[in-house]
Amino acid sequence: MKPIYLDHAATSPMHPDVIQAMIPVMESTFGNPSSVHAFGREARHIVDVAREKVAASIGANDKQIIYTSGGTEADNMALIGVANARSEQGKHIITTAIEHHATLHAANYLESQGFEVTYLPVDESGAIKLADLQAALRPDTVLVSVMMINNETGIMQPIQAIGDLLQTHPAYFHTDAVQAYGTEEIDVDTLGVDLLSVSAHKINGPKGIGALYVRDGVPIKPITFGGEQERKRRAGTENVASIVGFGKAAELAMQKRTERKAAYQLLQDTFISELKLSGIDFFINGESGQRSAGIVNISFPGTNVESLLMNFDLSGVTVSSGSACTAGSVDPSHVLKTMYGEDDRVTNSIRFSFGYGNTAESVAEAAQTVAAIIKRLTKGKE
Ligand SMILES: Cc1ncc(COP(=O)(O)O)c(C=O)c1O
Structure with missing residues (x-):
C-alpha cells in the first residue's frame, strides 16, 4: 500500500528541479557570502540571483526581501520588529484569532x-469582517x-x-x-501590504528558508544580533543552498501558478464529489467562505479526530x-473553536490538502478509503 499524501499544507515534497538547482551549490559553492574573496563573491552572486526571483514572485524588488529561516521567523520579525520600531508612536496591534501560532x-x-x-474574531465563514477591523483601529x-x-x-481573508x-x-x-504563495496571485502593491511572509517548503522548495518582504521606509528592528547580513536586518550566515532552492521554487511557482491552482482545485473537487457519492455524512468547515484550491477542512459527525x-x-x-505545529498533540483547533465555539x-474535523504528486485517481482512491473508514466508525450511530 503506497500512502497517499494529502498534507501539502503542512509541507510539500521538493520539486526535482529544485533539488537539481541545490546539488551543485552543496557540492561546490561553499563560500561565505560575506567573504570578499572569489569563493564568497560566487556565493553572494547566487544568493542575489535567487533574491531577485523571490522578489519578482510577489511584485517586489530585491532590496525589499529579507531571507529568514521560514514563515515562522518572518512572522516573528514582522510583528516584533515593527512593534519595537514603532513603540513610541503607539502600543496597539490588531491581528486575528485564527492566525498561525507563529503570529499568535x-x-x-x-x-x-x-x-x-x-x-x-471570525464567524462560521472563517473570514474576518472589515467592520470589526475598522471598529478596532485606534490612533495608537x-x-x-x-x-x-x-x-x-x-x-481567504x-x-x-x-x-x-x-x-x-x-x-x-x-x-x-505562507499558504497563499504558489497558488494565489500576490502583488504587494495591489494588495497594499507593507510586510508579507512566505516560506519555501509550502511551494515544493526546501524547509528552513523563507522571506519577509518589507516595503521601503517601513521601520523594522532586528530580532537577531551578531552580523550585518540582509542589510543589517537579519544577522547570521545565509543558508546558501536552500536560498538557491527557494529561488528555483519561487520561479517555478510563478511560471506555473495558474496551472497549479486549476490542478489543485480539480483534485479538491474530485475528492469532495467522491465523498458525496459514497453517501457518508460530512460538512465542509467554512463552506460559505472563499476557499483556497489546495485546502479543505471536513467535519465527520459521530467521529473523533484521534x-x-x-x-x-x-x-x-x-x-x-490542522496546523502542522500542533498535529502531534490533537489539541482542539483554535481556528475551528473561533468559528464554531464548543461545537x-x-x-x-480533518484537513485535506492537495499538491504536487497527487493525481485525480489517487485522490479519488483516498476519498473512497476515507468514506469506508467513516462508514465503519459511525456504524450503528445513525
Ligand atoms: C499560515 C502559516 N504561517 C506560518 C507558517 C510557518 O512556516 P514555517 O514552517 O516555514 O516556519 C505556516 C506553516 O505551517 C503556516 O501555514
Whole structure:
C-alpha cells in the first residue's frame, strides 16, 4: 500500500528541479557570502540571483526581501520588529484569532512586553469582517497583521480590502501569505501590504528558508544580533543552498501558478464529489467562505479526530487535523473553536490538502478509503 499524501499544507515534497538547482551549490559553492574573496563573491552572486526571483514572485524588488529561516521567523520579525520600531508612536496591534501560532505567539510575547493586542474574531465563514477591523483601529494602532489564507481551513481573508482601508491609517499592514504563495496571485502593491511572509517548503522548495518582504521606509528592528547580513536586518550566515532552492521554487511557482491552482482545485473537487457519492455524512468547515484550491477542512459527525487520524494513517491516507505545529498533540483547533465555539466540529474535523504528486485517481482512491473508514466508525450511530 503506497500512502497517499494529502498534507501539502503542512509541507510539500521538493520539486526535482529544485533539488537539481541545490546539488551543485552543496557540492561546490561553499563560500561565505560575506567573504570578499572569489569563493564568497560566487556565493553572494547566487544568493542575489535567487533574491531577485523571490522578489519578482510577489511584485517586489530585491532590496525589499529579507531571507529568514521560514514563515515562522518572518512572522516573528514582522510583528516584533515593527512593534519595537514603532513603540513610541503607539502600543496597539490588531491581528486575528485564527492566525498561525507563529503570529499568535509573537503577539502574546508583545503583550508580555506591554503592547495591547486586539484579536479579531471570525464567524462560521472563517473570514474576518472589515467592520470589526475598522471598529478596532485606534490612533495608537501601529500594526495590523491578517493572514491571506488560513492554514487549517483554506479560507481567504479580505487582504486587498484591508490594504485599501489602511491607506488612510498610519498602521503598517502585515500579511502571512505562507499558504497563499504558489497558488494565489500576490502583488504587494495591489494588495497594499507593507510586510508579507512566505516560506519555501509550502511551494515544493526546501524547509528552513523563507522571506519577509518589507516595503521601503517601513521601520523594522532586528530580532537577531551578531552580523550585518540582509542589510543589517537579519544577522547570521545565509543558508546558501536552500536560498538557491527557494529561488528555483519561487520561479517555478510563478511560471506555473495558474496551472497549479486549476490542478489543485480539480483534485479538491474530485475528492469532495467522491465523498458525496459514497453517501457518508460530512460538512465542509467554512463552506460559505472563499476557499483556497489546495485546502479543505471536513467535519465527520459521530467521529473523533484521534481515531480518524489513526485509521486514515493505517490505511495509507496521510492527513492532519490542522496546523502542522500542533498535529502531534490533537489539541482542539483554535481556528475551528473561533468559528464554531464548543461545537462537535472542533473534535471531529480533518484537513485535506492537495499538491504536487497527487493525481485525480489517487485522490479519488483516498476519498473512497476515507468514506469506508467513516462508514465503519459511525456504524450503528445513525
Ligand atoms: C499560515 C502559516 N504561517 C506560518 C507558517 C510557518 O512556516 P514555517 O514552517 O516555514 O516556519 C505556516 C506553516 O505551517 C503556516 O501555514
